[in-house]
Amino acid sequence: MPQFLEFLNKSHLDIYDDINTTSKAEDPVQPLFTRINTSEFFDVLEEFLAMKKQDKNFCFFWTYMDMVQVLLAFTRAQRLDDFKLHLNSFTRMVASFMRYDHQKYAKWGSIYIAEMKCLPSAVLTRFETDGYGVQWRDEASFTSVDVDHATEWVNAAAKTSGGLSTITQIDSATLKWMLSFHARSTITTNACDYYNVSQNENDLTPSELKLEARYEDKLVEQMLKYNLFEGRNPDKLTTIINKDVAPPHIEESLLESESKGQEEVKRFMKERLVRAIGQSKPSVLFSAAMKKMKSPTFSNLFEVDQTGSHVGMLSALSKRDHLTKLLAPQSSRRIERQRPTGLKTMECEVEDEEWKRIDLTAQNRDD
Structure with a gap:
């Protein structure tokens, strides 16, 4: 959001001033929603995304935000009894199920979508007009x-x-x-x-709302304190805290997760749910075991390499950008080291030969 506001301030000052003025109102939610829900704003947003397309870290965070948005849309569809939004959001979720090996959700989610697409017109009209759930109270x-x-x-x-x-x-x-x-x-x-x-039973009481807001403020404070989103190389995908550089296969897997998941869903439905012309059944049984995708993520960055003679060596050590690793503390955080007051400095002079005679092996150590 700060980068987008900076972009508006430089390129579209009228929209920036309008949003800045509206956000300072006493109740800015509805006016802001009305302002951003325009074709002009979406055109500007598309321009901003096209400008940031080459920034791999931005694309990764935008992909994550999009996944969270799908989850929120699914929850909103359920709470508002919106069948179209429910079906649209769940269809996008199935791609993530398939990509990250939630196989039961992926298999039966595909069946669910196929059945919902084939509902009788009377049932579909009823779901779209009157809803598909149970309304707890009509006035709420x-x-x-x-x-x-x-x-x-x-x-x-x-x-x-x-x-x-x-x-x-x-x-x-x-x-x-x-x-x-x-x-x-x-x-x-x-x-x-x-x-x-x-x-009526609210999900959150006023005190709980204040506590949630305080947690959000602390999270933003820590992000700004350690400059988590600054000092990054736009050409390389890195982790948030340590700035470890992702290898090409992890980078491709994370940035193209949705498109690859959709390809797997299409392949699954074509093989197991669609019957080709002239065939009595699909080419693969629906109950047949599915092969796990094992899509690489940041968690695979430091996996143990069991193939070499040195079992336990980190496979990512040879693939990291060491210069970025060395510069990470300087770009991500500032630590001021001060000598504690009130303590005397202990001076100890030990010759090199003295250190050499110290036996640090486990069998000779005095516990």
């Missing part, structure tokens, strides 16, 4: 949940203190309690409405 927004989640609420009401498990264990009484649960819930809701008693 952002409170919709999936059907299975609502079922879990019923199970929780039966198992927690004061529920069915503490009342009776008789099967006939259990069935009566379950079959009449919806009627008793309606009675409870009507009684609360009659006596003007609120049943």
Whole structure:
């Protein structure tokens, strides 16, 4: 965001002044949303992204932000009962499932998408207009949940203190309690409405919101303190803290994760879900084992090399940019070393021959 604002300040001063003025308003959320939700703003954003396309670190962080945005869109679709957004966001998530070896989610997620694409028109229209979930309270927004989640609420009401498990264990009484649960819930809701008693339960209380904001401020403070996003070579992908340079295969895997995941999804559906003309079944059984992708990430940067004679040597040591590694402390953080006050300096003069006579082997060390 600071880089984008700097770009606006240099190239599009009118948009920068408008955003800066709007953000200082008492309630800036809706005005800012209206301002950025314009074709002009999206054109400027595309111009900025095209300018930063050669910066590999920026592309990596932008890819991560895009993944978080997909997750937030999926959550928003569920809470707002938006079926189109739900299907769109989940379709993009399947590519990540496939790329990073979440095989069960990838396999059955593909089946789910295929089934949702083949819904009868009447069902699809109902999902798109009336929603696909369960609305907790009609007058409260952002409170919709999936059907299975609502079922879990019923199970929780039966198992927690004061529920069915503490009342009776008789099967006939259990069935009566379950079959009449919806009627008793309606009675409870009507009684609360009659006596003007609120049943709303916020996800976060005001004190918890303040605590979350404080955590965010601390995170931003640490990022600025150690200059995590400064002093980077735009031609090489590096880790955030240590500035370790990623080898080409890790760099390619991280920067092209979504496109490679989409290719794997297409290949999976073509082999296991689509039947070719003249064939009675797909070329590969759906239940056949899937080969793991094992996509390299930063976690593979220091993996142990078991192939050579020196087991335990780090394979990444020969691939790192040592100059970047040496300059990392200077570019990422500043440490001021001061001598403690109130302590006497201990002076010790030991000749080189004295050091040579010291035996530091484990068997001769006096514990």
